[in-house]
Amino acid sequence: MSHNKNKSGRSKVIKSKNYSWEGIDKHQYKTKGTGFKDIHRYSLLTDDFPELNAHTRYFEIQAGGYSSLEFHRHPHSVIVLRGSGSVILENEIHEIGLHDLVFISPGTIHQFQADKNSPLGFLCIVDRYRDKPVLPDENLIEQRIKDPRIKVKIKKKS
Numbered sequence: 001m002s003h004n005k006n007k008s009g010r011s012k013v014i015k016s017k018n019y020s021w022e023g024i025d026k027h028q029y030k031t032k033g034t035g036f037k038d039i040h041r042y043s044l045l046t047d048d049f050p051e052l053n054a055h056t057r058y059f060e061i062q063a064g065g066y067s068s069l070e071f072h073r074h075p076h077s078v079i080v081l082r083g084s085g086s087v088i089l090e091n092e093i094h095e096i097g098l099h100d101l102v103f104i105s106p107g108t109i110h111q112f113q114a115d116k117n118s119p120l121g122f123l124c125i126v127d128r129y130r131d132k133p134v135l136p137d138e139n140l141i142e143q144r145i146k147d148p149r150i151k152v153k154i155k156k157k158s
Contacts, residue, residue, distance in 0.1 A: 010051070014044070019060060019082060019121055029059070030068070035135060035156050038065025038114075044123075053128050060121040061085065061114040066155040069111040069141075070133035074126055076110075078102035082121030085114040088154065091147050096120075109136055109144060111154060 015022045021042060029039040038061060045056040060082065061067065069088070078087075084097035088111045089104065095116075096102060102122075104110050114120035136144070145151055 010049075019058070021058075033068060033135070035068040036066060037155070038062035039067055047128075054125050055128055057124050057126075058121065059112070059124055060119055061112060062119050063114050063117050066113040066115075067111055068133065068135060069109060069154055069156060070135055071107055071109045072131050072133050073106050074130035075106055076102070076104040077125040078104065079123045079125075080120070081123060083114065083118035084116040085112060085118075085120035086116075086153070087112050088150055091145055091150060093150055093153060109141070113153075113155065 014024065020026065021044060024042050024044060027041050027043065029036055029041055040060055042058040043055070044058055045052055045054075047055075058081070059067070078101065080096050080098055080100045080102075082098070084095065087094050087096050087102055088109070089102075090109050094102075112120060112122070141151070141154070145154070
């Protein structure tokens with residue numbers, strides 16, 4: 001073994017400050033659509049790290065904002081890092097806060113909302129190769145979401 005070789009290979013530390021990361025740009029949540037409000041993302045560990053089988057992103061929703069109502073075939077692992085809010089998981093609403101974990105199984109209609117007068121920031125870890133989100137139409141919402149409290153809670157227009 002050569003003593004000149006970097007023992008950590010491409011391993012590195014990316015420093016953070018105030019919920020942003022050195023060398024990582026803040027991006028719009030999505031470039032198309034109107035079913036979300038006051039949300040942005042940081043792509044933390046994604047295609048720059050081909051050794052990883054997953055992508056790690058940080059999303060932050062400002063107070064009063066929300067993500068799109070959507071579903072897809074891939075699962076999500078979510079860890080709340082800032083603030084509090086709510087998550088709709090098909091026919092359930094859950095309050096979420098600092099360090100809570102959320103598992104979103106494939107096909108689950110879901111939406112995050114920063115509805116507790118504070119920002120809601122979370123890491124979202126997904127498969128590197130995944131399908132695009134699908135926005136449910138009114139018919140699908142009517143078929144799958146039975147609880148009237150959830151239908152009222154859903155945000156669809158910004």
